[in-house]
Amino acid sequence: MGMSSPKPDPTLATMPKVLLHDHLDGSLRVGTLIELCRRRGLALPTQNSAELAQWFRSNAMAGSLERYLQGFALTVAAMGDLPALERVAFEAAEDARAEGCVLAEFRMAPLLLQAHGVAPDEAVAAMLAGLARSGLPCGLIVCGMRHEDPDHVAQAAELALRHRAGPQRTIGVVGFDLAGPERGWPATRHARTLQRVREAGLPITLHAGEADEGQRVLEAVALGARRIGHGVRLADLLNTPTGPQALQQLQAAQVHLEICPTSNVQTGAASSIATHPIRALWDAGVSLSFHTDNHLISCTDMNLEGQALVDEAGFGLADLLSMQDMALSASFLGHVHTEPARQALRAWARAQGLG
Numbered sequence: 001m002g003m004s005s006p007k008p009d010p011t012l013a014t015m016p017k018v019l020l021h022d023h024l025d026g027s028l029r030v031g032t033l034i035e036l037c038r039r040r041g042l043a044l045p046t047q048n049s050a051e052l053a054q055w056f057r058s059n060a061m062a063g064s065l066e067r068y069l070q071g072f073a074l075t076v077a078a079m080g081d082l083p084a085l086e087r088v089a090f091e092a093a094e095d096a097r098a099e100g101c102v103l104a105e106f107r108m109a110p111l112l113l114q115a116h117g118v119a120p121d122e123a124v125a126a127m128l129a130g131l132a133r134s135g136l137p138c139g140l141i142v143c144g145m146r147h148e149d150p151d152h153v154a155q156a157a158e159l160a161l162r163h164r165a166g167p168q169r170t171i172g173v174v175g176f177d178l179a180g181p182e183r184g185w186p187a188t189r190h191a192r193t194l195q196r197v198r199e200a201g202l203p204i205t206l207h208a209g210e211a212d213e214g215q216r217v218l219e220a221v222a223l224g225a226r227r228i229g230h231g232v233r234l235a236d237l238l239n240t241p242t243g244p245q246a247l248q249q250l251q252a253a254q255v256h257l258e259i260c261p262t263s264n265v266q267t268g269a270a271s272s273i274a275t276h277p278i279r280a281l282w283d284a285g286v287s288l289s290f291h292t293d294n295h296l297i298s299c300t301d302m303n304l305e306g307q308a309l310v311d312e313a314g315f316g317l318a319d320l321l322s323m324q325d326m327a328l329s330a331s332f333l334g335h336v337h338t339e340p341a342r343q344a345l346r347a348w349a350r351a352q353g354l355g
Contacts, residue, residue, distance in 0.1 A: 016344045022096070022294070023107055023108065026294025027095070028296050029091055037074075068267045080116030089129075090134055093130070099303055101302060107179070110127075111159070124140070128171050137333060139174035143177045144157060146182070146187060153193050157197050174202075174333055177207065179229070186216070186219065203226050204225045206228060209234050214237040214246070218249055221249055232257075247284060261305055261309060262299075287326045289323040
């Protein structure tokens with residue numbers, strides 16, 4: 001269920017979609033979470049599926065990023081073995097495909113699983129195996145947790161490089177990210193690691209401008225990010241003297257924003273979908289697209305996100321179509337995956353009289 005439970009539009013449901021920002025540990029199926037917790041002997045707030053979904057919904061609506069992130073302690077623990085990791089990755093890809101996605105990139109911080117006895121390399125291999133079982137073209141983004149010691153984040157980066165996609169690995173790691181609490185934990189703490197990743201040729205996407213000011217987005221661009229997770233606070237700069245320069249920086253670097261509208265309202269980054277900064281950023285010509293962030297924890301999916309933008313933020317199908325095209329151009333997956341997805345998008349557009 002989304003923020004306002006919009007009535008599904010059958011036409012929107014058929015639109016080919018591109019998912020660039022979805023956390024595996026925030027997107028378990030409710031039934032899967034209950035089953036995994038029972039198997040691992042983990043306590044749940046409730047064993048009832050509907051009640052557990054409501055628990056996540058209430059937690060998400062607390063209005064702060066810190067409170068929003070609390071649900072991950074439960075989901076990460078549930079994913080604390082290799083069969084669980086493979087299953088969660090497979091189901092996430094299949095759920096995205098059922099929502100009309102023709103390409104997806106999922107992300108996870110594998111080092112979080114060390115506390116549950118799972119070796120990082122084995123964790124990544126299990127998630128990649130799960131993604132490979134799905135018929136959806138997809139890849140994995142490895143996250144480092146920005147509030148952790150720089151040496152620990154450097155380990156995550158090396159893990160990403162060891163498992164990167166390539167000629168010998170059809171499904172692999174396609175990017176590196178910094179996630180976790182933003183305010184007080186600037187990405188610059190990890191500048192050396194980001195330089196290492198960038199020089200090795202692995203694309204970077206950084207969470208920025210979600211719980212901190214818009215300047216963090218420009219900071220992330222300077223650190224080599226090709227995409228920004230959320231980035232909504234960039235809108236605060238638009239009507240300031242630095243606004244034109246900020247837009248020029250993004251456009252010159254060809255940076256794309258991965259915006260997650262429902263999640264942004266839940267964490268307090270936006271007051272509502274109707275007043276969400278995505279409208280101002282879109283009107284300013286920023287390259288962006290909409291995403292789920294976390295299917296389970298945000299109680300959403302790609303169709304609900306798109307429908308909310310149509311119903312509450314004044315976007316049309318042509319706008320959403322353009323966002324999918326921009327997302328494809330910003331994808332970290334190779335041409336062999338993005339070109340068939342683009343052909344599907346164009347075929348749908350022609351059928352709808354939009355292209």
